Amino acid sequence: MSELRSPLTLSWRHGVAAAVWIGIVLLFAGLANAYYAGLGATVGILALLALGMVLVTGYAGQFSLAVGAFYGIGAYGSTLLTVKYGWYGLVALVLAATVAGVLGYAIARPLFRLRGHFLAMATLALTEVFYLSVNNAGFTGGSTGMGGIQPLDLFGFSLSSSASHVVVNWVVVGLVVWGILTLRKGREGRALLAIRGHEAAAAAAGVNIPSAKARVFTASAVISAVAGSLYAHQYLYVNPPPFGLQTAIDVLMIAVLGGMRSPWGAVIGAIALEVIYQGIEAILPGLLGTGAVGAGQQLIIGLLLVVILVVRPDGIAGALGDLIGFVRRRLGGDRAPEAVAPTTTQTSTDMRALRRQEDEAGPVSPGSVVLSARGLLKRYGGVTAVDDVDLDIHEGEVLAVIGPNGAGKSTLVNMLSGNTPPTAGTVTIGNVETTSMRAHEVARHRLSRTFQTPCLFEGMDVAATVKVGAHLRGNVGMLRSSIPTPAAVREERRLADETQAVLTRLDLAHLADRDAKNLSLGQQKIVEVARALVGQPRLILLDEPCAGLNKAEKASLMQLLRALGREGLAVLVIEHDMEFVMASADRVHVLNFGKTLRVGTPDEVQNDHAVIDAYLGVATDADEAAESVEVTH
Incomplete structure (x- = not known):
């Protein structure tokens, strides 16, 4: 590999991908009947919720189940603002998402002092607290809920049909997927993956871990709130059950089924889960009767999740990624990457x-x-x-x-x-x-440092691992990492050049695109030295x-x-x-x-x-x- 290129640079492939995505969405919306169009729109909302979980749990490694609470804030926020105060629907959506983001940022610092199952229980409790609050509050309609919501109006176009909801929901999903994929390739995305891999090494590279966790939790809250607003304007009625523990569990199932560490896992998992449900509802009544559908769904999904966690922890998306890579190698006549033996140009060892x-x-x-x-x-x-x-x-x-x-x-x-x-x-x-x-x-x-045992990051190649060490040499935040502005692209190019110079000096340039954790111990040690040096x-x-x-x-x-x-x-x-x-x-x-x-x-x-x-x-x-x-x- 002679030169590292900025992964944030837009190319014609991005335009083709966007056109294909929109084309598929429009085709489905045009061909599906009202029932399947409504089902497709709902699956899009679930995919959005799973994308928020992928950000926090898949990228940053923080097990959060607070999705139900922020989902409800978006739904009830839009409902209250439009029904009781007559706000324009799009403005209500933005304000509800803003409130969710502010609240998420406010509680993130104390919340993320917890780890592991303690964090999971605390965030699950947050969802339960929200459910109990709206279920017992008079201004939210209590357990009866609230109706009278008007269809979302987008600049004079009323989303009154199921087909229109499919288009809007899945276009939003596409934008979020693109943003999360882009985030992964930038400064803030590398910081999140470093936090997931090894917090001490991330901190030594200059990553402010509490701040990064708070920001990603805020982004997840905003995405979940947008999903909630879309839900309210699609069903035109809200009540507490969709925003309780069951929704958090369903979203977790989607993320695990599809693959927690890729935004594609959220999309694939949401579609796959609905296809499985529909298949069970079509087949099981003929075998065991209609009364077995509910229990049968839980049993089959539970067994499937166990198999996936044991056989493919990276979910369906991980399996598909491996299959695509295999097909590409076969078609291109390439073999799978082999382990690279340590090399050196040093002639004398005295x-x-x-x-x-x-x-x-x-x-x-x-x-x-x-x-x-x-x-x-x-x-x-x-x-x-x-x-x-x-x-x-x-x-x-x-x-x-x-x-x-x-x-x-x-x-x-x-x-x-x-x-x-x-x-x-x-x-x-x-x-x-x-x-x-x-x-x-x-x-x-x-001050830079290395560790006694190499502290590398799972799923990152050598170039990205070394770039983490240059975290303090950039200033692009999470939003600009997700939407590559010209300044963000220029900064990423500069960091790529600096990384290339260090890799070349330490004879690592030929390993730049290899998974850092698959190298020999000696090479991993030198990668750590490179990560320390790139911060100058x-x-x-x-x-x-x-x-x-x-x-x-x-x-x-x-x-x-x-x-x-x-x-x-x-x-x-x-x-x-x-x-x-x-x-x-x-x-x-x-x-x-x-x-x-x-x-x-x-x-x-x-x-x-x-x-x-x-x-x-x-x-x-x-x-x-x-x-x-x-x-x-």
Whole structure:
């Protein structure tokens, strides 16, 4: 892959896809009778609700069942505004969606402090609270509901027929599908997928996780409210049952059946579920009688969902995607992508010799202090992981932190990067104290990091994974990521160019379109380094970057760190490979049982008997003889 292109650029294919979509909708609306047209319009509303769930649960990985509440806000909002106050239907729709969005944003921050099944229960409770509220309120008509709603009027055209509802509902579905697909390819979409994959890594890249969750929850609320308004103007009557727990469960079934992680899953799932229901209603009465239809539907759908969750967790959309990919490969004569073996252009693997060559170009004089830590302390209950550590990192310096397992090295990096708050002590970057800042706030001060175990994101290729690291180098928000404005396209092109430059420098360009999680461990480590570098930091923290690398790759990484130092970047590296450490570092900071044991040059540390006893081990006669022979030659 020679060049990365902006995925937001519009092309003739988008126009063809839109024309095909509208053509299919118009064809169905023109050919279907009133019953099937009404059914198709209702399926479109369910697809909209499932799309809202795909945004929150499929993209951001937050299990939300609040769809019923916002669906009801849209329906009752439009009803109250049009029936009681005589508002124009389209204006009522927009206002109801706005109210849903504001409410969604207001409750998102406290709500998303919860995780997993706790979040699911809280959002389900939100739907139940809304249902009970409208069921018992007098101004909503209580359990009787409200009628008198007029058909939606679109600039003089009244949506009074089932066919017109089909067209409007499915055009809205098409617009939302396009927006969600476009969002996935942009800055905000990558941030959501990173949150779903690994929140700590997303935060380290500068993603404000609470804010991103609140925004996507707001977008989902707006989509659900629009669906509610369309429902009210289609049926011209609202009452509480459609906005209760059963609707939330039905939408979850649609999303699981179709595929939670793609907007196409919402569309496919909504259509498939209705086709299954219709098939059961047509076949089951002849086999078991009409009384078996309701229970039979629940049984068959339940069994089908179990099979899908076990066999194809990505749903029907995932299975169809694999089938389409297989057919394309067969027609094109291509084979499935094979694992790519690690490659390197490095010819010498003698790191000490390479370091001597580096030093011949002249010593690098460290600049001002970039990061300073004083008195860092971290306790976990009665265990002290880091104990009163002072540390300075200078511009243009490679500082290695070493120590036995359990010495507190990773805990130290987590405190410096904001992933773990210290029990005591201070951390300063430049002239700003960052001790109490969270990881995404620390990242704004141009600190990047990697993790001991590669933290990559499921379903993202190498290029997109690396682009996450450039999150703070862009400012396009969720709306502009969904509707690619010229400014959004220009920004995405710039990020693509910067990503391409980093991939080329780290010999990853040929892997740009591969799934990052399918690479070898060593390649995944280098991808993490690329993600850290693309943000153009002034300080980079590398937690055991050599794990999984072969000898040549370690040598290349050592040369990269030395080059970054010459460019003025401050580098802190945690590593157990002493050959790599001694060849790459300007200074070495030794930890033992959480305390600083020694700070000095590689030669000083290697010759310190306390360090040898604690970590490096006592040299044997054979080792000393081998070293003597090497020095002689």
